[in-house]
Amino acid sequence: MTTDLQERLPERTAVPTRSRRGRAAPPWWFTVPALLLFTFVVLVPSARGVYYAFTDWDGLDPDFAVIGLDNFTAIADDPDALQAIWHTLLIAVAITVIQNGIGLLLALGVNTMIKSRNFLRALLFAPAVITPIVTAYLWRNLLGPDGAVNSLLSAIGLDSWRQNWLGDPDLALWMIVLVVVWQFAGYSMVIFLAGLQSIPKEIYEAAAIDGSGPVRRFWSVVRPLLAPALTINLMLSIIGGIKLFDQVYALTGGGPGHATDTISTLIYKDAFTLGEFGYSIALAVVLTAIVAVASAGQYAVLNRNERAAS
Amino acid sequence: MNRYTRRTLALEMLMIAVAIVFAFPVYVLVNLAIRAPSDTSSPISPTTAPTLANFTQAWQEGGLGGALINSVIVTAVSVLIVLAVSSLAAYPLARSTAHWSRGTFLLIMLGLILPFQLAALPLYQTIRDLGLLGSVWSLVLFYAGLQVPFTTFLYVGFLRALPRDFEEAATIDGCGPLTAFRYVVLPMLKPITVTALVLNTVSVWNDFFTPLLYLSGSDQQTMPVAVAGFVGQFVSDWNLIFAALLISIVPVLAVYLALQRSIINGFAGGLKG
Numbered sequence: 001m002t003t004d005l006q007e008r009l010p011e012r013t014a015v016p017t018r019s020r021r022g023r024a025a026p027p028w029w030f031t032v033p034a035l036l037l038f039t040f041v042v043l044v045p046s047a048r049g050v051y052y053a054f055t056d057w058d059g060l061d062p063d064f065a066v067i068g069l070d071n072f073t074a075i076a077d078d079p080d081a082l083q084a085i086w087h088t089l090l091i092a093v094a095i096t097v098i099q100n101g102i103g104l105l106l107a108l109g110v111n112t113m114i115k116s117r118n119f120l121r122a123l124l125f126a127p128a129v130i131t132p133i134v135t136a137y138l139w140r141n142l143l144g145p146d147g148a149v150n151s152l153l154s155a156i157g158l159d160s161w162r163q164n165w166l167g168d169p170d171l172a173l174w175m176i177v178l179v180v181v182w183q184f185a186g187y188s189m190v191i192f193l194a195g196l197q198s199i200p201k202e203i204y205e206a207a208a209i210d211g212s213g214p215v216r217r218f219w220s221v222v223r224p225l226l227a228p229a230l231t232i233n234l235m236l237s238i239i240g241g242i243k244l245f246d247q248v249y250a251l252t253g254g255g256p257g258h259a260t261d262t263i264s265t266l267i268y269k270d271a272f273t274l275g276e277f278g279y280s281i282a283l284a285v286v287l288t289a290i291v292a293v294a295s296a297g298q299y300a301v302l303n304r305n306e307r308a309a310s
Numbered sequence: 311m312n313r314y315t316r317r318t319l320a321l322e323m324l325m326i327a328v329a330i331v332f333a334f335p336v337y338v339l340v341n342l343a344i345r346a347p348s349d350t351s352s353p354i355s356p357t358t359a360p361t362l363a364n365f366t367q368a369w370q371e372g373g374l375g376g377a378l379i380n381s382v383i384v385t386a387v388s389v390l391i392v393l394a395v396s397s398l399a400a401y402p403l404a405r406s407t408a409h410w411s412r413g414t415f416l417l418i419m420l421g422l423i424l425p426f427q428l429a430a431l432p433l434y435q436t437i438r439d440l441g442l443l444g445s446v447w448s449l450v451l452f453y454a455g456l457q458v459p460f461t462t463f464l465y466v467g468f469l470r471a472l473p474r475d476f477e478e479a480a481t482i483d484g485c486g487p488l489t490a491f492r493y494v495v496l497p498m499l500k501p502i503t504v505t506a507l508v509l510n511t512v513s514v515w516n517d518f519f520t521p522l523l524y525l526s527g528s529d530q531q532t533m534p535v536a537v538a539g540f541v542g543q544f545v546s547d548w549n550l551i552f553a554a555l556l557i558s559i560v561p562v563l564a565v566y567l568a569l570q571r572s573i574i575n576g577f578a579g580g581l582k583g
Binding site: 025026027028030031033034035037038039040041042043044045046048049050052059106109110112113114115116120121122123124125126127128129130131132133134135137138139141142146147148151152155182186187190191193194242243245246249250263264267268271272277280281284285287288291292295 | 313314318321322324325326328329332333334335338339342352353354391392394395396398399401402403405406408410411414417418420421422423424425426427428429430431432433434435436451452454455456458459462487490491512515516518519523533534537538541548551552555558559562563566567570573574577578
């Protein structure tokens with residue numbers, strides 16, 4: 001209320017711009033370079049993308065027709081597309097749960113008096129800085145028929161467990177999840193660790209003196225205070241999982257068959273090997289909607305939890 | 311409570327065992343990269359006659375040197391631009407309570423949700439019409455815009471928690487807004503600048519999809535694209551491929567080992583932002 005009133009006061013038009021209590025506000029034109037870049041690279045192309053989703057544009061021909069919802073009804077009738085949407089959701093949820101579960105356990109393990117804690121922290125985080133496409137090619141070999149994973153199984157007497165891990169339609173999707181979790185569990189760990197270290201020691205010690213065991217201490221004391229770290233971690237892994245492309249492209253290329261196709265790999269194939277830009281962009285709009293719903297839902301739930309915890 | 315007990319020792323053993331499992335793929339990577347293609351023993355048994363021949367061959371045939379230079383140029387220039395424009399934009403966005411400021415901030419934050427797949431195809435067309443396909447400058451332009459929302463988000467969050475006293479004192483002393491920003495605000499932004507630098511560098515350096523689109527069919531490559539091309543060319547010559555993979559991650563790991571503490575803190579720093 002007051003800010004609204006004060007903003008209408010005539011002194012606001014004085015030069016240089018002054019806001020409340022005579023403070024000089026930095027000028028608006030500071031935002032111009034960032035806005036120009038953002039508009040050119042993100043805003044305008046995204047808006048055009050949404051428009052193209054309602055056309056039959058092939059990416060080259062300047063003559064194209066607006067065809068309404070046809071691309072979207074085509075998606076709804078396309079079993080490959082529906083399967084890709086399902087895979088996208090499954091991968092995102094599986095990565096989110098497993099990566100954060102392991103990340104939290106690692107963080108709890110490293111946040112102790114063990115002597116190797118700094119070394120372990122650095123080592124476990126290291127995969128997160130490696131190029132995802134590189135880790136995916138590495139794992140493509142490890143998971144191959146004569147790869148190191150099968151060799152390891154033989155070496156420990158589990159010959160019967162040997163598989164063509166990426167060639168089996170039932171397993172391939174989980175192998176993608178495994179590779180992403182291997183690479184980014186250390187990332188989740190680091191964020192949880194920052195959350196753990198922001199909890200004052202006194203709180204923890206007070207709970208110990210009160211006689212609560214480690215599990216109880218974790219659940220009643222540590223867990224609520226980890227809420228901000230959990231928010232960031234869930235956000236990063238779910239959105240990263242929905243948009244996942246590089247790992248699928250390099251590990252399976254969406255195969256065998258369409259067993260591991262996600263929305264992102266279909267967008268790429270439809271646009272650049274089939275030339276169906278309109279259809280491809282309609283898929284990108286579906287992807288955008290999923291990301292938006294996931295972010296909004298997560299924001300609402302976690303916001304409530306954080307408020308309940310404080 | 312803080313003593314090293316038997317239970318701590320057991321935990322230490324367990325954690326080291328977990329770390330060995332995590333490190334196993336990297337062991338195989340090195341093990342196969344230093345092995346002659348004629349050696350067909352199990353990928354997990356240590357290589358008996360190590361050779362560097364794969365590395366020299368991969369370097370010569372993969373065009374990795376040119377790709378490395380391109381990656382360095384693209385990453386350095388685009389990250390520098392995005393840090394400059396985002397910190398500058400964040401200053402009024404964090405300080406002003408006017409309607410235009412809140413509206414602009416929300417508009418930029420919209421970029422956090424929009425997946426790049428949506429913009430990628432129309433932008434591909436624009437870049438083609440500008441004649442920039444196959445040029446590394448198309449990538450610089452792309453990343454400079456793409457990373458604005460996230461970087462601005464980090465800076466605005468940090469600035470809102472900073473006191474205004476110093477910049478106000480500077481203004482009273484007669485500093486113009488740009489001078490106040492350059493000499494008073496920017497130095498105080500150093501911690502969040504390190505975070506933004508680390509996160510942007512890693513995501514730009516590692517990006518594969520964008521250079522795959524904008525550089526395909528040209529002789530210009532970035533490191534991830536060169537590696538993918540290399541795998542396509544030497545399909546099952548895994549000793550050679552592993553040498554190329556290792557060459558591509560050595561610069562990243564070297565920087566990581568040297569700046570490990572600030573990099574890890576940088577990643578964790580998004581938490582406070």
